[in-house]
Amino acid sequence: MSIEIREARAGDGAALHAMVRSLAESHGELAQFRASPADYEVALFGEHPLVGALLALADGVPAGCAIWHRSFSTFRGRETMYLEDLSVLEAYRRQGIARMLLKAVARLAVARGMASISWHLMAWNDGARALYEEAGADIEEGVCICRLHGAALERWCERDSLSGL
């Protein structure tokens, strides 16, 4: 099997969308998945894109992807890369494709002058952790991700408008 890693380009939105949707499904999170292929085309290939991606092709067929977005470190005062998704379709796992993708992400970050890449790891995910340790990443434990959205966001915006806080 021949593996090729390349940057995603206009028209790849549908393939990326299918892979992230498959990831959402395998995590039991399909209810939270609301993106369309067109959303990906706009975010990745519109003007001044915030988002970029790499595709892994196995004998020419999409087998995995890495999706990242621009980020910023207030300590460094520099733009950095945030790796949002690194995924390989079930049928193509255990062949080193995630490792190839992570290496390509690193090379892309350096080529773009970004001195740091960050991403999340679920503490229980030993398989992914082994790869990230091999890559030499610092792993900071004991973090929570907070998300404010939907009805809770609306309520928080509205509360206390007369109390002066």
Next chain:
Amino acid sequence: MSIEIREARAGDGAALHAMVRSLAESHGELAQFRASPADYEVALFGEHPLVGALLALADGVPAGCAIWHRSFSTFRGRETMYLEDLSVLEAYRRQGIARMLLKAVARLAVARGMASISWHLMAWNDGARALYEEAGADIEEGVCICRLHGAALERWCERDSLSGL
């Protein structure tokens, strides 16, 4: 004491820089703090800025800030807001300024059409957690932050260049 919250504007880079530097110092992380005031001016007030900030002024003097950057959710297919720093200078704490800032951040996100705000919480930080719970944020535990940078990033880019990986 009169508290005003407003969006940061060109020229505020020095005040924001001083506050984040103070935060780095209080966390014992001054060695990692390398940003300059000019870095902030460029990132926040250049063309197509990736980063934005709110300033809290106490009787006109900078007392706290919230610094956010644009982000993207592959599940939603939409731009979101990532809150990088929410900090109040020591002398101004316990007066509800962080709460006012978090509320202003939420209103700004909604005004910009961002349906979600995310940020990190250290699991041990009970004081911050209470505010985030009050705001109605979902708090996901058991996360690690991975960072690949510096010499480790260089090494990872270079390794295996001949092995096909």
